[in-house]
Every structure is written in C-alpha cells, then in structure tokens.
Amino acid sequence: MSAGTVYGVGLGPGDPDLLSVRADRLVRGARHIAYFRKTGRPGQARTLANELLPEGVIEHAMEYPVTTEIPLSDPAYNAALSAFYTDCTKRLRMLTDAGKDVVVLCEGDPFFYGSFMHLYTRLKDDVPVEVVPAITGMSGAWTATGAPITWGDDILTVLMGTLDEDMLAKNMANADALVVMKIGRNIDKVRRALRTAGRYETAWLVEYATMPNQTVQKLSDAEGKVTPYFSIIVVHGQGRRP
Amino acid sequence: MSAGTVYGVGLGPGDPDLLSVRADRLVRGARHIAYFRKTGRPGQARTLANELLPEGVIEHAMEYPVTTEIPLSDPAYNAALSAFYTDCTKRLRMLTDAGKDVVVLCEGDPFFYGSFMHLYTRLKDDVPVEVVPAITGMSGAWTATGAPITWGDDILTVLMGTLDEDMLAKNMANADALVVMKIGRNIDKVRRALRTAGRYETAWLVEYATMPNQTVQKLSDAEGKVTPYFSIIVVHGQGRRP
Structure with a gap:
C-alpha cells in the first residue's frame, strides 16, 4: 500500500x-x-x-x-x-x-x-x-423547485438523457417521481420521451442548481431552449400525504 | 408572512x-x-x-x-x-x-x-x-459498501419496503441499480421480491450508515437477521466503465 x-x-x-x-x-x-x-x-x-x-x-x-x-x-x-x-x-x-x-x-x-x-x-x-x-446535484435541483420530490411510497427513478428514447419513455411512464440527468444535446429526445410517457406537463427544468446563475422553470416554458449538460429535469412524485 | x-x-x-x-x-x-x-x-x-x-x-x-x-x-x-x-x-x-x-x-x-x-x-x-x-441516507449507504452505485447510463430506482411484493419485484427486475429503504418489518417481503427479480445474490444490507455502529454485509449473509427500519438495501449498477 x-x-x-x-x-x-x-x-x-x-x-x-x-x-x-x-x-x-x-x-x-x-x-x-x-x-x-x-x-x-x-x-x-x-x-x-x-x-x-x-x-x-x-x-x-x-x-x-x-x-x-x-x-x-x-x-x-x-x-x-x-x-x-x-x-x-x-x-x-x-x-x-x-x-x-x-x-x-x-x-x-x-x-x-x-x-x-x-x-x-x-x-x-x-x-x-x-x-x-x-x-447530489439532483438534491440541489429538487430543493430548488420548492417542492418535495418523493412522498410516502413513491418510486423514484433516475435516468440519463443519453439513454435511447424508448427506454426513457418506458421508464418515465413507470415511475412516480423522476430525475433526468445529462441533458444538454439530449434535450429534444428527453422532451419527446416525457410527452410519450405523459409526464411532460409536470416536468421542471433546473439549470445550475444552487449556483448564483440557477434557473428553475417548467420544462414546457423552456421550449426551444438550449440547456447545459449538467441541467436536471425533475418530475415530482404525488404519493400519500396526510 | x-x-x-x-x-x-x-x-x-x-x-x-x-x-x-x-x-x-x-x-x-x-x-x-x-x-x-x-x-x-x-x-x-x-x-x-x-x-x-x-x-x-x-x-x-x-x-x-x-x-x-x-x-x-x-x-x-x-x-x-x-x-x-x-x-x-x-x-x-x-x-x-x-x-x-x-x-x-x-x-x-x-x-x-x-x-x-x-x-x-x-x-x-x-x-x-x-x-x-x-x-441522503442512501448516499451514506452506497459509500459504506465501498463500490459505486451507478455507472454510465445505469438506471437507478429507489423503492420503499412498504410497497407490495409484486410491485417491488417488477421494479427490481427493471432497474440497473437499486436502493430499498424503509426495511424493518418488511425485510422478508423485500428478500422474496429480490429473489423473484434475480437480484438477491448481489444485494447488500447497510445498517446505521456512517454512524459508529454501521454494519455492511451481503444480504444473503444476514439471513434471518432482524434489521432496523432505517437500514438500506443496495444493489450496485454494472453499467459502462472504460
């Protein structure tokens, strides 16, 4: 040693x-x-x-x-x-x-x-x-959205934007809460997969989480936007809450 | 306010x-x-x-x-x-x-x-x-195992032991890397689901991650063990690695 x-x-x-x-x-x-x-x-x-x-x-x-x-x-x-x-x-x-x-x-x-x-x-x-x-970067991102990521028995799935579109869509449909990382040039594919899975309208885009240039917006409000590789997409779970 | x-x-x-x-x-x-x-x-x-x-x-x-x-x-x-x-x-x-x-x-x-x-x-x-x-507790747990949890394009799924057995098994089979939390009295059900999904042999059990009484062992070596609610089960992804 x-x-x-x-x-x-x-x-x-x-x-x-x-x-x-x-x-x-x-x-x-x-x-x-x-x-x-x-x-x-x-x-x-x-x-x-x-x-x-x-x-x-x-x-x-x-x-x-x-x-x-x-x-x-x-x-x-x-x-x-x-x-x-x-x-x-x-x-x-x-x-x-x-x-x-x-x-x-x-x-x-x-x-x-x-x-x-x-x-x-x-x-x-x-x-x-x-x-x-x-x-993790994803903890920084979901905290930035001002809403909890997972409740009760929610299933959280973390996906890389580098996966192929079918794989993304299938896993997006299956999970309760979602995090998608490695966005960058994969953004259009990730958007299509979120639409196929019915998760597009509730997705948030967080750029530069916890940094001075942090931005948080609904993904649907960022149509056509070029995003950095380290931006993160978050879809919050909606599980059990007393 | x-x-x-x-x-x-x-x-x-x-x-x-x-x-x-x-x-x-x-x-x-x-x-x-x-x-x-x-x-x-x-x-x-x-x-x-x-x-x-x-x-x-x-x-x-x-x-x-x-x-x-x-x-x-x-x-x-x-x-x-x-x-x-x-x-x-x-x-x-x-x-x-x-x-x-x-x-x-x-x-x-x-x-x-x-x-x-x-x-x-x-x-x-x-x-x-x-x-x-x-x-997160799960970061503490996977760090304690001495092996990275996710590589390349691995899909990580986080599951609560409180879910029903079929739901657990289905999601365990589908993911690359797995974290199961809220174990405690759900341990037997979680074991059966891991077996059904073919993930039992590679699962690790971490108790009291990062605390003085931390234990890390293969789940299969902890047969019959009673575990605390806050113990965490980890199955590492095996994705792309140059």
Missing part, C-alpha cells in the same frame, strides 16, 4: 456552503489537489472549490482526451478513456508512493455517476482511498 | 461530520429547535444533533401520535397524522409570529421521503421557510 491517501471528495451541487463539514476541511487543508476538466476549460470541480483552496496548493489537472467528439458507442471512445484513467492513476500513485495525500475534487457525490469511480476502482487495491459522499 | 423563519435543515445520513457547512452553522447557532420523535424515545434527529446544539437552546419535540400501531391503509392513520401535522404547524407559527427563527432537525434530505414535507406544505404560504438539502 502507498503511504499517502487519495481522498475522493464530493463537492455537492455547486454552492460551497453545501459542502460537508468534512469535505470543507479536506479541501481547505489540501496540499495536493487533482480534478478532471475538458482541455482548455477551467473545470467545473476546480471552479466550485475556488474560494476554499489554500495558498500554495499544488494542482494536478486531469484533462479528458475526448468528451463529445467521439460517440459513446465507438470502441475508440472507450479505449481513449481507459488509457486516460490508467494514466491518471499513475500520476496519483507517484504522489501517494512519495507519502503525499491528494484530494480529488468531485462534482456531486463521487459514487453517483461520477468520473472518480474510474480512478477508485484502479487505485483501491494499492492505495488507501477515502470517499466523502456529498449532496 | 411571519417575521421569523422556519429552517428545514437536513442532517444527512448520521455522521455529524457529514452535515453541510450551512446546516452545521444553523444548528450550532439555533435558539429554537424542533424535531419529530416517537413518544418516549429521544428521537433520531435530536440524537444526531446532540454534540452540535448550543447551550440554552429551546427544544420543541413533536411526538407522533401513532407510528406502526395502525396500518398505513387505515383511514384513522391518515386522520391522526393530519391532525398532528396541523398542530405542529400551529406550534411553529406561534414562534415565527413572535419573530423567532426555528431550526427543524431533519434526518437525511428534507425533500426526500422526509416528514418535514408535511410541515413545509402547511407553512410555506404564511411563513418564510428555507430548506437546506443534505446528503
């Missing part, structure tokens, strides 16, 4: 005031941080942590070789990402082998659709890894 | 270090707190906040008139709970009308299957209410 520890620290939905006490302490006390970003961009995780980072912190940016240039279904996508994660693992191990701790900044909750998982599975047998859970 | 504010503060899964920075600040600075509990018990939310409460804080315990003595399906259950929530609302309004702020301590995330929602809907048109989201 390496002498240093990798901390996979969830930063939550965006507002620095919504980091956990533990995450806040780890980020403020970090000597080495690492984070994913798209080449040429500051990186969402790095931006969220901006006000918290101590002076002199050493930064290790991990830049995706591809994001949306190659379709997910292309084997080249998988090969490029796999090599990338292996390379990131080596960089982190060089630090932990030298006895240094590294805080990996993660948007949302690290184990919930996060990229950190790809490092975690490659590191966990050789390096001490601690994962700090966080408030 | 009342002059005081009601804060619905999510305490997260249990570890006080996992409160958000905002929740921690609100609880430590509270003059008035309120919380639900079963009559004669200290109350889980109150217990979680124990180390954080300032000296001299004024406590308002809200004691459920019934919990499991009457079946959920009995109209008397709904009537008793409805009268209870209305009474709690009146107590909180007396405080806010007098200009006092009240922190309502909530286990988990207030808008995710929480009792606070029943106060929120009754208060929100007359009293300023702020809801502080939190790390």
Whole structure:
C-alpha cells in the first residue's frame, strides 16, 4: 500500500456552503489537489472549490482526451478513456508512493455517476482511498423547485438523457417521481420521451442548481431552449400525504 | 408572512461530520429547535444533533401520535397524522409570529421521503421557510459498501419496503441499480421480491450508515437477521466503465 491517501471528495451541487463539514476541511487543508476538466476549460470541480483552496496548493489537472467528439458507442471512445484513467492513476500513485495525500475534487457525490469511480476502482487495491459522499446535484435541483420530490411510497427513478428514447419513455411512464440527468444535446429526445410517457406537463427544468446563475422553470416554458449538460429535469412524485 | 423563519435543515445520513457547512452553522447557532420523535424515545434527529446544539437552546419535540400501531391503509392513520401535522404547524407559527427563527432537525434530505414535507406544505404560504438539502441516507449507504452505485447510463430506482411484493419485484427486475429503504418489518417481503427479480445474490444490507455502529454485509449473509427500519438495501449498477 502507498503511504499517502487519495481522498475522493464530493463537492455537492455547486454552492460551497453545501459542502460537508468534512469535505470543507479536506479541501481547505489540501496540499495536493487533482480534478478532471475538458482541455482548455477551467473545470467545473476546480471552479466550485475556488474560494476554499489554500495558498500554495499544488494542482494536478486531469484533462479528458475526448468528451463529445467521439460517440459513446465507438470502441475508440472507450479505449481513449481507459488509457486516460490508467494514466491518471499513475500520476496519483507517484504522489501517494512519495507519502503525499491528494484530494480529488468531485462534482456531486463521487459514487453517483461520477468520473472518480474510474480512478477508485484502479487505485483501491494499492492505495488507501477515502470517499466523502456529498449532496447530489439532483438534491440541489429538487430543493430548488420548492417542492418535495418523493412522498410516502413513491418510486423514484433516475435516468440519463443519453439513454435511447424508448427506454426513457418506458421508464418515465413507470415511475412516480423522476430525475433526468445529462441533458444538454439530449434535450429534444428527453422532451419527446416525457410527452410519450405523459409526464411532460409536470416536468421542471433546473439549470445550475444552487449556483448564483440557477434557473428553475417548467420544462414546457423552456421550449426551444438550449440547456447545459449538467441541467436536471425533475418530475415530482404525488404519493400519500396526510 | 411571519417575521421569523422556519429552517428545514437536513442532517444527512448520521455522521455529524457529514452535515453541510450551512446546516452545521444553523444548528450550532439555533435558539429554537424542533424535531419529530416517537413518544418516549429521544428521537433520531435530536440524537444526531446532540454534540452540535448550543447551550440554552429551546427544544420543541413533536411526538407522533401513532407510528406502526395502525396500518398505513387505515383511514384513522391518515386522520391522526393530519391532525398532528396541523398542530405542529400551529406550534411553529406561534414562534415565527413572535419573530423567532426555528431550526427543524431533519434526518437525511428534507425533500426526500422526509416528514418535514408535511410541515413545509402547511407553512410555506404564511411563513418564510428555507430548506437546506443534505446528503441522503442512501448516499451514506452506497459509500459504506465501498463500490459505486451507478455507472454510465445505469438506471437507478429507489423503492420503499412498504410497497407490495409484486410491485417491488417488477421494479427490481427493471432497474440497473437499486436502493430499498424503509426495511424493518418488511425485510422478508423485500428478500422474496429480490429473489423473484434475480437480484438477491448481489444485494447488500447497510445498517446505521456512517454512524459508529454501521454494519455492511451481503444480504444473503444476514439471513434471518432482524434489521432496523432505517437500514438500506443496495444493489450496485454494472453499467459502462472504460
């Protein structure tokens, strides 16, 4: 085992005031941080942590070789990402082998659709890894709508906008409460699926939940709108309530 | 509108270090707190906040008139709970009308299957209410298992153990990743449904996630075990991973 520890620290939905006490302490006390970003961009995780980072912190940016240039279904996508994660693992191990701790900044909750998982599975047998859970982006989104997401025995289903339209529609019809993530360029497909499932009129669109530029609107009022990848669609459950 | 504010503060899964920075600040600075509990018990939310409460804080315990003595399906259950929530609302309004702020301590995330929602809907048109989201109990549980809950396009479904067995089995078969909450006396039914759905062998049981008495085990290794109501069953997704 390496002498240093990798901390996979969830930063939550965006507002620095919504980091956990533990995450806040780890980020403020970090000597080495690492984070994913798209080449040429500051990186969402790095931006969220901006006000918290101590002076002199050493930064290790991990830049995706591809994001949306190659379709997910292309084997080249998988090969490029796999090599990338292996390379990131080596960089982190060089630090932990030298006895240094590294805080990996993660948007949302690290184990919930996060990229950190790809490092975690490659590191966990050789390096001490601690994962700090966080408030999910979807919790930030449903809180922003000002209405509870689930009541009583409601079934909640979480769907990615990257799924095919039939799969989306079938699962949307079946659930009581719904969250759809990874919207962006999938928005038109997601709208059609919500219509097919009879859930379009009660869907809400939340952009930049808990951040200063947060917007909350009925999805039907955002017709034709271009939305960021990290926007979230919420359909509230209507279950038992005394 | 009342002059005081009601804060619905999510305490997260249990570890006080996992409160958000905002929740921690609100609880430590509270003059008035309120919380639900079963009559004669200290109350889980109150217990979680124990180390954080300032000296001299004024406590308002809200004691459920019934919990499991009457079946959920009995109209008397709904009537008793409805009268209870209305009474709690009146107590909180007396405080806010007098200009006092009240922190309502909530286990988990207030808008995710929480009792606070029943106060929120009754208060929100007359009293300023702020809801502080939190790390959900299920995030605490899947982090405790040491394995990510969802990958790639995995579909996550959250089910309550109180649902009937057919409904449970059907939804368990359909999802990639699963969380089952409200276990307790529903454990045998939930086991049968998991078996029917072919998910029993890969299910994990987490009790008291993130708390000092946390246990994590394969559900199949806990045969015959009595589990608390707040234990959580997790089945991890196996989606795309480069």
